[in-house]
Amino acid sequence: MSTTLFIHLGFIVSSFAYENIALKKPAYQQYPYTGPGPANHLMEASNAVDGLKTNLSIWGGQCVLSDNDKQTATWWVNLTSILSIHHVTIYYRTEVYGWECRHGQYGEACENVCGQCIDQSECHHVNGTCLNGCRPGYKGNHCSQTCEFGFYGDQCTQECGNCHNQTNCRHTNGSCASGCDVGFHGDLCKTECESGTYGHQCEEKCGQCKDLSKCLNTNGLCLTGCQEGYHGDLCKTRTSPKADEPVRNGWQMGGYMTSVGLIMIILFTLVYIVILSLIRIFRRCTPASQQDMKRENLNSAIKQKDSTEHAYTNRSYVELSDCRNGPEIENHETSADV
Structure with a gap:
């Protein structure tokens, strides 16, 4: 069991x-x-x-x-x-959220707002420094300071242009809110007026300067003077024809009178020389008929004078007969001696 x-x-x-x-x-x-x-x-x-x-x-x-x-x-x-x-x-x-502050905030209890960080990047959640730098127009560790007067751009290193009445440009991009000063144009007012223009926005045209490149870009003053026919600081006023006509006519008249005077003096001189030459020739070379009459008169006078006066008269006859040929004069002298 x-x-x-x-x-x-x-x-x-x-x-x-x-x-x-x-x-x-x-x-x-x-x-x-x-x-x-x-x-x-x-x-x-x-x-x-x-x-x-x-x-x-x-x-x-x-x-x-x-x-x-x-x-x-x-x-x-x-x-x-x-x-x-x-x-x-x-x-x-x-x-x-984590222990760090939200985007754009920093400090104790995250009560501070980040500055102008580049590309809206975050700042350090404890001290607020911009990790990638500042946006154009701002500087400082916290990127909360704007550029000083006359500067703009990245790290505030670029100088402003020629803004109207020397006003400041925008600290972010350098543009002039009030426009450009006279003699300059462009977005940054850094470009001078082109040759031949001047004034506000370079809208004025230079006058008749000798050299357009010497037209002052601010007020249009011609530094090298005006072209012919114009006057004034801007060389925009035409010279009046009536204003310079008396002067020009005076110079022309003076030159004309001088030329005429010289020509007249030359003509008078030539005429005077010709007259003197003719007088000399006339005195030295009288016509043959007059010479014959003088000879007859002299011969009759020789017969009436004595032998001493005959020689003197014969010599006078010889002087008046200088225009005769040499052999003929000698014959008269021989006959007078006989």
Whole structure:
């Protein structure tokens, strides 16, 4: 005969669990969220003690959310009795920001705004320095200082142009808000007027300067003088014909009179010389008929004078007969001696 032994092992299990003593208890929040959203009840203080923790997103309706732009966030729960608390568990929202400040903010409690960082990049979340430098027109570690008077652009290293009445240009791009000063044009007012133009926006045209490149770009003054027929500082006034006609006629008349005078003097001189020459020739060479009459008169006079006077008269006859040929004069002298 067989005997079967059944042994039953029994275990006494002791279980220990903690009770959520804050569940469904009254809760309070100092600054509840009042911003835009589906409904404010989704962020009420009671959500923190409702026992739900399956959806911890901002609009999940299971978390409490404090208001924006507050330095402190206060929340408490009333346990309604004196209890012994073993531990406190807090479930945070899943969309919380990190320890750093938001984009564009820095400093303690992220209360400072970043400066004019280049390309709107972030500044350092602690000290606010721009990590990639400043935008054009700004300088300094925080890029919060504008360029000094007369400068603009990247790192404020470029000089402004010739703005109207020496006003300052825009510190970002160098353009002149009031336009250009006289003698210059362009977006930056750094380009002088082209040759032959001057004045505001280079709209004025130079006058009749001898050299258009010497026309002053600010006021149109001709530095090398005017072309013929024009006068004045700008060489835009034509010279009046009546104004210089007496002078020109005077010079012409004076030159004409001088020329006529010289010609008359030359003519008188030539006439005088010719007359003198004719007189000499007339005296030295008389016609033959007159010479014959003189000879007859002299011959009759020779017969009446004595021999001593005959020689003297004969010599006079010889002088009047110089125009005769030599042999003939010698014959007269011989006959006179006989």
